[in-house]
Amino acid sequence: MPAHLPAVLAACDRNRERDRADLFRLLAQPSISTQNVGVRECAGLVEAFLDGAGLAAQIIETPGHPMVFGERSGPPGAPTLLLYGHYDVQPPDPLDAWVSPPFEPTVRDGRVYARGAGDNKGQFFAHIAALRAWVETAGQLPVSVKVLLEGEEECGSPHVDGFVAAHRELLAADLVVTADGPAHHETRPQIEYGVRGLLYVEISARGAAHDLHSGNWGGIAPNPVWALVHLLGTVLSPAGEITVEGFHDDVRPLSPAARDAIARIPLDPGAALASVGLTRYAAPEDLGHVERLVGRPTANIAGLHGGYGGEGSKTIIPAEATAKLDFRLVPDQDPDDVYAKLLAHVRRHAPDVAVRRLGAMRPSHTALDHPLAAPLRRALATGFGAEPFDVPLVGGSLPDAVWTRTLGLPSFVVPYANHDEANHAPNENLVLDRFYAGIRTTAALVAELAADGR
Amino acid sequence: MPAHLPAVLAACDRNRERDRADLFRLLAQPSISTQNVGVRECAGLVEAFLDGAGLAAQIIETPGHPMVFGERSGPPGAPTLLLYGHYDVQPPDPLDAWVSPPFEPTVRDGRVYARGAGDNKGQFFAHIAALRAWVETAGQLPVSVKVLLEGEEECGSPHVDGFVAAHRELLAADLVVTADGPAHHETRPQIEYGVRGLLYVEISARGAAHDLHSGNWGGIAPNPVWALVHLLGTVLSPAGEITVEGFHDDVRPLSPAARDAIARIPLDPGAALASVGLTRYAAPEDLGHVERLVGRPTANIAGLHGGYGGEGSKTIIPAEATAKLDFRLVPDQDPDDVYAKLLAHVRRHAPDVAVRRLGAMRPSHTALDHPLAAPLRRALATGFGAEPFDVPLVGGSLPDAVWTRTLGLPSFVVPYANHDEANHAPNENLVLDRFYAGIRTTAALVAELAADGR
Numbered sequence: 037m038p039a040h041l042p043a044v045l046a047a048c049d050r051n052r053e054r055d056r057a058d059l060f061r062l063l064a065q066p067s068i069s070t071q072n073v074g075v076r077e078c079a080g081l082v083e084a085f086l087d088g089a090g091l092a093a094q095i096i097e098t099p100g101h102p103m104v105f106g107e108r109s110g111p112p113g114a115p116t117l118l119l120y121g122h123y124d125v126q127p128p129d130p131l132d133a134w135v136s137p138p139f140e141p142t143v144r145d146g147r148v149y150a151r152g153a154g155d156n157k158g159q160f161f162a163h164i165a166a167l168r169a170w171v172e173t174a175g176q177l178p179v180s181v182k183v184l185l186e187g188e189e190e191c192g193s194p195h196v197d198g199f200v201a202a203h204r205e206l207l208a209a210d211l212v213v214t215a216d217g218p219a220h221h222e223t224r225p226q227i228e229y230g231v232r233g234l235l236y237v238e239i240s241a242r243g244a245a246h247d248l249h250s251g252n253w254g255g256i257a258p259n260p261v262w263a264l265v266h267l268l269g270t271v272l273s274p275a276g277e278i279t280v281e282g283f284h285d286d287v288r289p290l291s292p293a294a295r296d297a298i299a300r301i302p303l304d305p306g307a308a309l310a311s312v313g314l315t316r317y318a319a320p321e322d323l324g325h326v327e328r329l330v331g332r333p334t335a336n337i338a339g340l341h342g343g344y345g346g347e348g349s350k351t352i353i354p355a356e357a358t359a360k361l362d363f364r365l366v367p368d369q370d371p372d373d374v375y376a377k378l379l380a381h382v383r384r385h386a387p388d389v390a391v392r393r394l395g396a397m398r399p400s401h402t403a404l405d406h407p408l409a410a411p412l413r414r415a416l417a418t419g420f421g422a423e424p425f426d427v428p429l430v431g432g433s434l435p436d437a438v439w440t441r442t443l444g445l446p447s448f449v450v451p452y453a454n455h456d457e458a459n460h461a462p463n464e465n466l467v468l469d470r471f472y473a474g475i476r477t478t479a480a481l482v483a484e485l486a487a488d489g490r
Numbered sequence: 491m492p493a494h495l496p497a498v499l500a501a502c503d504r505n506r507e508r509d510r511a512d513l514f515r516l517l518a519q520p521s522i523s524t525q526n527v528g529v530r531e532c533a534g535l536v537e538a539f540l541d542g543a544g545l546a547a548q549i550i551e552t553p554g555h556p557m558v559f560g561e562r563s564g565p566p567g568a569p570t571l572l573l574y575g576h577y578d579v580q581p582p583d584p585l586d587a588w589v590s591p592p593f594e595p596t597v598r599d600g601r602v603y604a605r606g607a608g609d610n611k612g613q614f615f616a617h618i619a620a621l622r623a624w625v626e627t628a629g630q631l632p633v634s635v636k637v638l639l640e641g642e643e644e645c646g647s648p649h650v651d652g653f654v655a656a657h658r659e660l661l662a663a664d665l666v667v668t669a670d671g672p673a674h675h676e677t678r679p680q681i682e683y684g685v686r687g688l689l690y691v692e693i694s695a696r697g698a699a700h701d702l703h704s705g706n707w708g709g710i711a712p713n714p715v716w717a718l719v720h721l722l723g724t725v726l727s728p729a730g731e732i733t734v735e736g737f738h739d740d741v742r743p744l745s746p747a748a749r750d751a752i753a754r755i756p757l758d759p760g761a762a763l764a765s766v767g768l769t770r771y772a773a774p775e776d777l778g779h780v781e782r783l784v785g786r787p788t789a790n791i792a793g794l795h796g797g798y799g800g801e802g803s804k805t806i807i808p809a810e811a812t813a814k815l816d817f818r819l820v821p822d823q824d825p826d827d828v829y830a831k832l833l834a835h836v837r838r839h840a841p842d843v844a845v846r847r848l849g850a851m852r853p854s855h856t857a858l859d860h861p862l863a864a865p866l867r868r869a870l871a872t873g874f875g876a877e878p879f880d881v882p883l884v885g886g887s888l889p890d891a892v893w894t895r896t897l898g899l900p901s902f903v904v905p906y907a908n909h910d911e912a913n914h915a916p917n918e919n920l921v922l923d924r925f926y927a928g929i930r931t932t933a934a935l936v937a938e939l940a941a942d943g944r
Contacts, residue, residue, distance in 0.1 A: 251886025
């Protein structure tokens with residue numbers, strides 16, 4: 037085991053009461069970015085915690101909510117670890133679905149319940165607690181560490197791209213580690229090597245100036261719902277293939293290493309489906325569970341609305357119809373390029389249909405055999421007491437491409453939170469033992485990177 | 491001019507203020523059959539109006555909303571005229587699209603604006619006002635008259651078939667006249683010799699037990715909106731052809747007489763489209779305006795709803811989706827037969843999708859050369875001061891087949907309402923001069939039938 041690490045781990049174990057109390061202070065501070073509730077107060081608190089852990093901390097303004105940044109240099113020539121996270125949280129509603137109030141952290145059955153417990157305060161605070169244990173125990177860090185905590189992740193991270201591009205020096209590092217998202221497995225930790233990107237669009241069709249009587253106008257007036265149905269039928273086939281021309285141009289085929297990693301992911305597909313009340317997969321049927329998330333982009337209708345939706349019958353030709361679609365993108369697709377192709381497709385098949393872009397995020401990708409994955413694997417094994425497995429790509433989106441594409445760095449996502457953390461939902465929670473395992477993991481990672489760098 | 495008619499028409503003209511005030515009382519009484527709002531109160535009001543016009547009036551129960559029936563015998567041997575209409579109305583939503591509240595009748599530019607103004611209160615009340623003028627002026631009616639007013643037309647008239655079959659004696663007549671629907675022309679009245687039938691279904695697809703995160707589950711979980719989109723794509727082609735197997739089996743080709751009548755219908759197709767803000771037709775493009783309504787069935791999506799419909803973006807895979815479809819049927823299609831074929835089609839293409847039948851109505855057909863059309867033509871010329879034209883079939887549905895198929899009677903539909911009555915839509919209205927012309931028409935019809943019968 038690397039130098040100092042046994043002593044630091046022992047300190048982590050001794051500090052549990054204090055770390056938990058500090059986490060609770062952080063959770064008690066609302067920081068709802070979409071509603072601008074408590075965000076700046078929370079930024080100040082986070083700055084104070086970074087400062088208390090021995091880092092040089094500062095609040096950096098953006099056009100939106102501020103970033104909180106901290107750094108501490110290690111010995112000359114040591115690698116630099118950049119830890120990314122976010123201190124803002126989702127709105128807590130519906131409030132009456134919470135067993136205990138969302139901003140009054142409460143422990144039940146070994147879990148702390150609070151908004152932000154898992155997403156993301158409990159996870160990034162594990163980093164801070166580990167760094168504090170290191171500095172208090174060893175008087176120094178064996179590598180350079182930077183911490184960037186965003187205040188707008190739950191708004192879709194609108195300013196991270198610009199911030200990172202404008203602060204290349206400040207953020208210079210050898211690797212990025214993000215503790216976010218729920219783990220897939222109860223006991224074994226995981227490393228995620230990329231996230232899917234996203235393109236979100238709204239498409240709208242219009243018919244007559246107002247709803248028409250379907251008897252008096254049926255056969256005469258174009259129906260905008262039919263227009264969307266026929267257009268959408270050209271976007272995804274019943275067989276589950278996206279049929280937008282050029283859509284797959286930049287899809288990177290799964291490498292043998294990725295297929296290998298997928299095969300080793302511990303998963304019971306039947307149980308996974310059953311957990312949400314499903315008995316079958318989306319088309320095509322003959323794909324592995326994980327390959328559906330890792331290997332291919334998706335075209336999803338998040339909503340489609342037009343015409344009468346009440347009880348019983350109403351015989352109208354609707355005047356308008358709107359669909360919201362999200363496309364999950366895989367490396368090396370680019371949302372700008374995909375949007376241009378989608379737009380051309382719509383122009384060709386339904387020139388009267390309007391398309392509006394509501395959001396975009398690039399997919400990210402780090403090679404499975406990147407050498408800096410090795411120290412992270414060892415750290416996770418130390419922290420969680422079980423061998424980690426590799427997930428080449430995860431389904432959800434994070435602004436991870438700012439590291440892999442904008443800065444060209446390897447970036448690893450390691451979820452410390454339990455699979456049932458209920459992020460974005462009522463009764464969000466974090467298993468406290470996983471919080472402590474996360475602290476030990478970050479502590480070990482610092483040591484392993486130092487050992488690795490020698 | 492037949493006896494008494496000049497005096498009755500003069501009375502109709504003198505009564506305008508009173509007739510209008512009574513119509514407004516009727517319009518102020520909501521009678522939303524699909525929501526069971528005010529229907530019975532409205533039935534009582536209609537009964538009182540029939541009674542006040544000198545008819546023996548009664549409310550007759552059905553398994554749903556009641557019928558209101560009135561009758562008054564003419565001289566022995568005189569023909570019997572059955573007038574059909576409906577006192578229920580469509581739901582008024584969206585409420586905020588109304589310039590004045592839907593149940594506060596308001597006059598602007600010679601029109602009364604209210605839900606039910608044209609569909610159908612203003613039209614059947616013209617009958618009642620005419621009969622009242624006859625009885626008050628002549629002390630009698632020169633023919634026997636029966637009035638049947640239904641309370642469930644906007645629900646698809648689910649109990650009219652059974653009611654008519656069970657009340658053949660009560661409803662015995664020589665012809666049926668219905669004032670309903672919008673006229674096609676500003677000045678020339680029209681006679682309609684049949685109506686399209688209707689099949690209304692709701693189809694629903696289910697996915698997971700609840701909405702899912704489209705990142706974590708996209709590619710895995712079936713999306714019920716996609717299921718509906720793909721199924722609907724097999725029901726109607728982008729070229730506008732209904733592709734349900736066997737759907738067209740019983741479609742009666744247009745006769746030479748029907749094509750002749752169609753050619754004589756005064757119509758400016760461009761102006762008709764422009765009146766509702768359209769610049770082009772539904773596919774297929776190469777069909778005559780009237781032929782679209784008369785010559786072929788339709789498949790219409792009256793509503794389709796699934797997933798997120800609010801502002802901005804939400805990245806979910808919806809748990810469910812529902813579409814409402816109406817099929818307009820032409821002679822000699824039968825809705826039971828068409829439903830069986832649709833069900834088989836859905837079973838074949840999307841076995842997991844649920845289909846629910848919400849309504850059905852048979853198409854009707856009366857010969858263009860029926861002898862009782864002649865007195866009706868004369869009455870319309872008197873009432874509207876212009877020559878009527880013949881429409882072999884109209885697009886909207888009425889339970890007209892109960893007369894033509896169940897009772898074997900000739901049935902004529904004569905729309906008194908303006909073409910832009912906006913029935914089933916916000917700001918429904920009736921041109922008051924057409925209301926008065928309708929009163930004169932019914933008054934003249936009674937006289938012409940008596941003259942014809944001598």
